[in-house]
Amino acid sequence: MINAKTAAIDIARSERDALTQKAGAIQKAGKEAEENLQTRRTEHQGKTSQIEEYQGQRAGPQQDVQSAEKRYQVGIGFTTGDEMLISLSYRMHNNNSRSVITKPPLRVTKSKKQEHLDPRIGLKDRYSVVRSVSRAVVRFMGGTSWHFGHHRWDSNKCSNASNTSALITSVTATSMVLEKIPAENGMKKIHTPENAPRLFDLIKSKEARFAPTFYKALRDTLVAEDLDQANRVAYGATRWRVVTLAGRMFETPGTMSGGMDNPHRVRDSEDATRKLNQVMEEATQAESEFERLRRLGPGLDTALQKPGLGIETGKRSITGAERCVGDLWAQNKPNQGGLRRISVLDAGIESTVTELEQLSEKSGKIEQGIKVLERRILEIGGSRLLGQKFKVDGIRYEDSFDYATSTDAA
Structure with missing residues (x-):
């Protein structure tokens, strides 16, 4: 059970x-x-x-x-906007003026049909504005004889140029006859206020014979760095004709101007070219x-x-x-059948364990009663049983001793 x-x-x-x-x-x-x-x-x-x-x-x-x-x-x-238009307009103006005035005589000179004509002479780029406002050396064409002057006069009439005289002046070029220009003593270096340079001294002529033409046009025009220096130099104890690097002209009568149209075009063109290069970069x-x-x-x-x-x-x-x-x-949702089965099993296990404990308890009591009965049986017939037991044990001992002795003898 x-x-x-x-x-x-x-x-x-x-x-x-x-x-x-x-x-x-x-x-x-x-x-x-x-x-x-x-x-x-x-x-x-x-x-x-x-x-x-x-x-x-x-x-x-x-x-x-x-x-x-x-x-x-x-x-x-x-x-491609205004700066380009300014530059192109200036170049077109210069090219048109040069094509009307300077190209024909230069072409004639190149073909050896016209003598006494020398190429144009000018000034360094640093002083381009100064040169332009000084009006006389924008472009020079110098000839060595009076025949050159007459030829230029005829050329100007054909090209509708205006205002021709002993110094034959056209739109963008001035022609000078070297043999008609008197010798000038003023070409020698002179003392100037604040050591301001003469524009004439700044010009590097290709040939010395052209120097009188520059002095004829420029005279003792001084070059100032700015307006302050120009005011000091122009209106000192002696009146001087002064031009600034920015293009401002101070005349000896005391008037000041920004120069003719050409210097502004020069400056606009230079600024436009510089801006153009900067923008292109x-x-x-x-x-x-x-x-x-x-x-x-x-x-x-x-x-x-x-x-x-x-x-x-x-x-x-x-x-x-x-x-x-x-x-x-x-x-993993709770399975009701499984949960019920586990509950049933737990209840069955618990009930069976209880029954087993009860059976074990009863079995213990039964075993205890059996032991008591055994002691009583021993007490009732115990001496006779014990004697028989001792007798049986003695026989067994003797048999085992005899067996051991016979084994040793063999």
């Missing part, structure tokens, strides 16, 4: 443990799936942050590209920067594609992990 109850308890416990272990395994799998899902979400968040960083890096060069392209387009438009730099940034774009796009693919893969992986977690938790 006791063994049957013990076997029933073992069977019930085994079934209960199996059900409990199954539920625990499902719960463990659900927790592991949740941890895996959390890991994938963390990785996805990291990749998302990475692609946002790449997008920020991509947005910077894109703005730089747009800025560089805008600066390049503005530079191109500027170079900026446009070139902007174009180079634009090309560099434009080439940088595909590399960033490629860098963006890799995390993008990883993000898409991560999204699919997260979706699968979420589905797995849902399935596991669905499987």
